[in-house]
Amino acid sequence: MSEYAVRLVAFGDGERLPLLVSSSTLLGDFEAAAFALHLRGQALKTKTIDSAIRAVQLLYEVLHEKKVSLVERARAGELLRQSEVEAISDRCKTRKEALADSSTGVISLAVARRRKGRFTRSKVESVRSKTAVIRLHYIIVFLKHFAGRARLQNLPIKKSEFNQATELTLNALRLKKPVVPKKSDRKGLPQEADVRLFEVTNVDFPGNPWKSEFVRHRNQLVVKLLYGLGIRKGELLGVKLEDINLRNGLIFIAKRTDDEDDDRGRPATTKTLSRVLPLNDEMVQLLLHYIQHVRPTRRLAGYNPYLIVSDEGNELALNGIDYLFSSLRRAFPEFVQLSAHVLRHTINDRFAKLCEGMEAPLVQLIQNYLMGWGKGSQTSQIYTKAYIEQKANEVLTALQGKVYK
Numbered sequence: 001m002s003e004y005a006v007r008l009v010a011f012g013d014g015e016r017l018p019l020l021v022s023s024s025t026l027l028g029d030f031e032a033a034a035f036a037l038h039l040r041g042q043a044l045k046t047k048t049i050d051s052a053i054r055a056v057q058l059l060y061e062v063l064h065e066k067k068v069s070l071v072e073r074a075r076a077g078e079l080l081r082q083s084e085v086e087a088i089s090d091r092c093k094t095r096k097e098a099l100a101d102s103s104t105g106v107i108s109l110a111v112a113r114r115r116k117g118r119f120t121r122s123k124v125e126s127v128r129s130k131t132a133v134i135r136l137h138y139i140i141v142f143l144k145h146f147a148g149r150a151r152l153q154n155l156p157i158k159k160s161e162f163n164q165a166t167e168l169t170l171n172a173l174r175l176k177k178p179v180v181p182k183k184s185d186r187k188g189l190p191q192e193a194d195v196r197l198f199e200v201t202n203v204d205f206p207g208n209p210w211k212s213e214f215v216r217h218r219n220q221l222v223v224k225l226l227y228g229l230g231i232r233k234g235e236l237l238g239v240k241l242e243d244i245n246l247r248n249g250l251i252f253i254a255k256r257t258d259d260e261d262d263d264r265g266r267p268a269t270t271k272t273l274s275r276v277l278p279l280n281d282e283m284v285q286l287l288l289h290y291i292q293h294v295r296p297t298r299r300l301a302g303y304n305p306y307l308i309v310s311d312e313g314n315e316l317a318l319n320g321i322d323y324l325f326s327s328l329r330r331a332f333p334e335f336v337q338l339s340a341h342v343l344r345h346t347i348n349d350r351f352a353k354l355c356e357g358m359e360a361p362l363v364q365l366i367q368n369y370l371m372g373w374g375k376g377s378q379t380s381q382i383y384t385k386a387y388i389e390q391k392a393n394e395v396l397t398a399l400q401g402k403v404y405k
Contacts, residue, residue: 003064004029004057006050008267014260016267018050020057031070032056034149035142046258047269055092055138062087074150077161079143079169089176092135095127129178140173187386188346189338197223200332209331214311217294219324221286222308226340229253229277230347230371233321233340237268240305246288249279253372261305266318268306272372344371348383 005023008016017040020032032053039049063070066084073079080088127135147166156162189197199205201223203216210216225236235253240261243252255270262268279287287307295301298313306315325339348367355363367373367380381388 002057002061004060006053006057008046008050008265013258015258016046018046018053020053020060029060031146031149032060032142035145038145045269046267050266051134052138052141055135056142058091058135059088059139059142062091070146071150071155074147074155074162075157077156077158077165079147079162079165080172082172085169085172085176088139088173089136092139092176093126093132093178095125129180133177133180136173136177140170143173144170186337186342186345187389188342188349188383190386191350193335194227194346196332197227197335197338200328207331209327212311214294214297217290218308221290222321222324223343224283224286227343227347228280228283230344230351231277232271232344233318234268235270235272235372236340237306237308237316237318237321238262238270239307241291241307242305244287244291244307246279246284246291249281249284251277251279253277262315263304264315264317268315268318270372273374275369275372277370345383345386348380349387352380352384352387 003023005021006018007021007026009019010016017036019036020029021027022029035056036049036053039052044052062084066087068080068084070079143166147162150156150162151159200207200209201220202208203213203220208216210219222236225231226233229236229251231253238254238256238259239251240254243254245251253270253275255272255274256262257269259267291307295307295309298309298311300313301309303313304315308316310316310320321340329335329338348371351367351370352363355366364380365375368375368377371379371383373379
């Protein structure tokens with residue numbers, strides 16, 4: 001178990017603030033709390049602050065292992081040494097599962113290699129480059145904030161040496177940031193995969209990977225809503241019963257910051273703009289059956305306002321959606337890349353094909369509204385990669401036909 005944990009503290013007005021605490025005492029760390037409040041003062045979202053504090057958690061774990069006190073280092077006119085920078089960089093680039101468990105003494109193969117000085121991180125053990133960059137970025141921001149506070153408190157006896165050490169440390173960490181591909185390689189499903197996906201998630205399909213009748217009905221609805229509306233998993237899990245108008249076939253995707261009803265450790269947030277989306281007859285019927293006959297079978301479902309609930313009836317956690325898709329990938333290897341966000345890419349590909357022949361500015365305005373992007377957003381180009389590749393191949397093939405006549 002890690003020496004540190006991140007806890008979400010709720011204020012009286014419903015606002016939530018992630019704080020770093022000791023796993024054993026649950027007492028908060030003063031410098032990390034000051035940093036969280038600093039980020040809050042910049043009007044950053046709770047999710048962003050959470051990412052920053054979790055990066056600081058990785059820093060603190062390394063410092064704890066190496067018995068380093070930032071305050072004592074500051075007093076001595078130092079910050080971090082090269083070996084510590086290397087360890088922090090390594091921690092930021094490694095998945096949690098590939099680290100040693102201090103509570104059990106279990107050591108992973110990755111840790112064993114590292115201790116022998118010949119560590120080579122495999123793809124399974126590594127986080128995405130973008131994740132590593134974000135972690136290192138927030139650690140740099142935290143150390144810069146800490147150094148500023150240390151100077152204000154006159155901690156360093158030799159201020160010029162401390163300033164130089166701070167700059168060297170921050171530059172060393174910046175150099176550890178991996179290169180991130182500028183464009184996402186995520187693409188939507190091929191057209192022929194649609195039928196197969198809806199077949200294997202049908203409640204009556206013999207090979208359906210979910211045993212419980214409730215879970216089968218709920219997960220079929222989740223897949224249909226994610227695909228049919230193109231919404232993010234956080235947006236879906238944030239939908240409340242009051243957001244659904246079955247009579248008129250409408251669903252409200254609301255952007256609720258610091259929702260008092262949301263008791264999840266990681267709140268379901270809407271990253272994009274609020275919007276009202278239409279529901280066709282099939283979706284209306286699926287929702288009606290789920291709301292009237294499936295959801296009420298859960299013991300605690302009547303005590304929370306959210307549409308999608310867990311087996312007990314609590315609001316479903318975000319990793320519940322991740323588990324849904326991981327179980328699909330295990331059961332059906334042809335869906336090796338399938339995830340909630342891949343479905344968002346898929347519906348954008350289908351949208352682009354459906355809008356062929358329409359004026360491009362109008363298409364962009366419609367797509368930006370449906371996806372919750374700003375009016376001038378160019379994000380649609382990322383989400384229609386598979387469609388663009390298909391059209392590019394068709395154009396090139398036609399061109400070759402003319403060239404080689």
